[in-house]
Amino acid sequence: MSAVVLFWSLLIAQFMLGIAMAIAAFRIIRGPRAQDRILALDALYVNAMLLLLLYGMRTGSTLYFEAALVISLLGFVSTVALAKFLMRGEVIE
C-alpha cells in the first residue's frame, strides 16, 4: 500500500516539476527582455534542485541531497551576478 502511494505521488510530483521546468525554459527563450530571462533561470534552478531531491527519495539514497545543496548555492550566486551585470554593466568593479 505505502509503496504504491509513494510511487504514484512521486511520479505525479516529478511530472509537475518537469512541466514547471519546461515553462521556465520557454520563458528563457521567449524573453522578452534580459530581466525576464534571468528570473526564469532562477526559477529553473529552484525546480532542478527540487527535482533532484525527488530523485533522491525515489532511489532511497541521501547522496543526491548534496548535489541539490550545490545547485541552490550556484543558483543564488549566478542570479546575483547577472542582476549586478544588468545594473552596472560589470560584475566585479
Place this chain on the structure above:
Amino acid sequence: MTAASDLPVWAALLTSFLLLLGAGLTLTGAIGLLRLKTFYERVHAPTLGATWGAAGILLASMIYFTVLQARPVLHEVLVAIFVTVTTPVTLMLLARAAIYRDRAEGSSLVPPQTVSETGDRAE
C-alpha cells in the same frame, strides 16, 4: 523504490500529501511566470515555488528519511534556510536592476524617481 514498502502507511500518506502540495505550488508559480503580463507582476510568481513549494518537498523528504532510517535526518533544513534567505535578496536585486533599466529608457511602466529616493542614493 526498494525500501518504501517498509514505510508505515501514515508516513507514506503524509509524505505524498506534502510532495503533491509542494510540486503543485511550484507548478502554479511556473504558470504565473508564463501568463502574467509585465515583468513586475512576473517577479512575484516563482517565489511560490521557492517558499512553500520547496518547504513542502523538503518536509516530505525529512519525514521519509527519518521514518525510513529510524533516526532524525534533518539536513534538509540547511537547504530550506538557504533558499528562504537568498530568494528575497536575489529577486529584490533583480527588480532594482529592472527599474534602473526601465528608468534609463524612460519607460512609462515605472514612476519617475522621487526626491527622497535621490537623497538616499547620494553615496
